[in-house]
Amino acid sequence: MEIYSTLTRSKETFETMNDNRINLFVCGPTVYDDAHIGHGRTYISFDTIKRYWEYKGYTVFYIQNITDVDDKIIKRSKETGIPAGDIAKKFEKRYIEDMAKLNVTGVNLFARATDHMGEIIDQIQRLIDKGFAYETEDGVYFGIDNFKEFGKLSNRNIEELESHREIAKTTKKNPIDFALWKKRENVDEPVWNSPWGEGRPGWHIEDTAITEYYFGPQYDVHGGGLDLIFPHHEAEITQMEAVSGKSPMVNYWLHTGFLNVSGEKMSKSLNNFITIRELLKEYDADVFRFFVLSTHYRSPIDFSKESLHQSEKSLDKIKKYYESLECEIIENATSDYAPLKIAKEEFFKSMDDDFNTPKAIAAIFGLINDSKSEIDSLADEDVSAIREFLDDVGFILGIDFVLKDTGSSDELLTLISDVRQELRNNKQYELSDKIRNQLTDLGYEISD
Missing domain, CATH: 1.10.730.10 (Isoleucyl-tRNA Synthetase; Domain 1)
Structure with a gap:
């Protein structure tokens, strides 16, 4: 089997780290709104990939994270007056229901960021101890200058880094350093205790804290949408390889293409x-x-x-x-x-x-x-x-080929077929052919 890895921009022979076991992580949703069809495209694709691996005899441990603390959730909370935690719980439940309806059943664990706050704080502290991260008056940041391989997944230069889900702070040593921990700004936002005061994690750190906890510092496959390559997945590599000293963090990076609507x-x-x-x-x-x-x-x-x-x-x-x-x-x-x-x-x-x-x-x-x-x-x-x-x-x-019971629809088709045959008997071929063509467009085949 050959799969295309974004890291090498080439197809590679697929080899697992541990015999027939595959550890798969795919970036899950930020639960502040209902999932859209772009999410559906990505998660159907990875569900099918997992199904195929299982068909071939692999055991697959598939984790998706649930981002249940984030700027977008806090913003929705301020707009609606509903606590951020309640918004996250509501849309997480609706997301899992939507996936079940699409027969996306392969995820073994939905890992919430808020359930792994201990792992997140521990990973940040180790990054500080190793000299890769530093604390300021408003948070903890990863110093990009400390990791020379930043950009190897996206093939982008360090100068191209754009802030994502955060505003550049004047307290940063470098404007393009990214947040690992955000200290409390407002009294009404969700916070957790940490060595750096009350606050909440940055977006990138939750994924590596979760995967390190379940998979260790290196694993088989990481997936997600094409839009996540930069800066999110780039930041993940930076964090994990910096804190562990091991490379590569992931053997194969898989990304789904964009979904457009009518172009x-x-x-x-x-x-x-x-x-x-x-x-x-x-x-x-x-x-x-x-x-x-x-x-x-x-x-x-x-x-x-x-x-x-x-x-x-x-x-x-x-x-x-x-x-x-x-x-x-x-x-x-x-x-x-x-x-x-x-x-x-x-x-x-x-x-x-x-x-x-x-x-x-x-x-x-x-x-x-x-x-x-x-x-x-x-x-x-x-x-x-x-x-x-x-x-x-x-x-x-992940598709059931058994036809659903059509009941009266079958009787209607029989009636249409009989009427069409009578038209043919009366040599009204033009109208008969029109009915046949329209039935063909609807997916029904008639052979004379």
């Missing part, structure tokens, strides 16, 4: 901000997963109603094919059926090539196109083997 960046100001909850009022969760996985996880993805509609039709084609596989179920059926062997080879070859889900999905459609005309004549062993393969694919992609 534009998603933002509330453009009125194109879509939460997962809003999306699922109109579309099935399987359709959104299929839409996400139809694009490579590293590539940008453009969301639109048209693209969701196309994904719905494509997924429906697979589900209808799966439904047509009627046979006596044979456990661990063996088959030499050529289209199946080709599809399996292409599917797993694609997944082993940096989790190339669009090419893997294309292999499924290749199987459908090559076999649908002869399904009824295949031996039960072949049909059962196809079903078993598609069950495996469904697990890996």
Whole structure:
């Protein structure tokens, strides 16, 4: 298996640190609002990656952090009058509910920043003791000048560092040093006791404190969105490698591409901000997963109603094919059926090539196109083997290929088909073809 690492900008042969065990950390949400479809894209991708590793026999310990203390949460608290802790608890609960609806079930531990304050304070103190960090009247800062490799993940120069989620302080030794601990500014903000007075952690330090506690100073894979490479992931490397003296902190860095909406960046100001909850009022969760996985996880993805509609039709084609596989179920059926062997080879070859889900999905459609005309004549062993393969694919992609009960919809389709046949009998071919074409657009196939 080869995976692309952002650190080296190349595909590398995947090797674990500890036999068949993989330690995976993915940056989780800041819980001040409902999760949006960009979050959905990232977490569906990493859920699928974990599923594939597990299918191949790995044991995966997957951690996501929950940023439940942050400037954005405090700002929302001031706007609403609701305590910051209550806001964080509310949106953490809603986030986990949203993930469950998307069948993102692979996270083994949601680690809250506030549950690891002891580890955060300990890591900051060790950075101070080693000369990498210093205290001022308003906080504790990491001195960038003390870590010569800063910028190796993003390939950016130290001068390019922009402040992120914090305002540059005059008490810093260097304007681009970043905060590890922020001392209390207002009486109404959440604070914790520390050797440097009451305050709260900076954004970057929570991740390395959590991963060091569970994984140690070095582990296999760190993931997140492309927007987090700089400065967040860069700061993580800086903190962890400085405090531990070990490099690399992570063997493989995986980043998902941006999600745009109809060609534009998603933002509330453009009125194109879509939460997962809003999306699922109109579309099935399987359709959104299929839409996400139809694009490579590293590539940008453009969301639109048209693209969701196309994904719905494509997924429906697979589900209808799966439904047509009627046979006596044979456990661990063996088959030499050529289209199946080709599809399996292409599917797993694609997944082993940096989790190339669009090419893997294309292999499924290749199987459908090559076999649908002869399904009824295949031996039960072949049909059962196809079903078993598609069950495996469904697990890996996190999609259920079993058609939901359509009830009266089937009766309506039968009626439409009968009316269309009567039109053909009366040689009204133009209207008959129009009905057929519209049904095809809806994902239904009619053969005359």
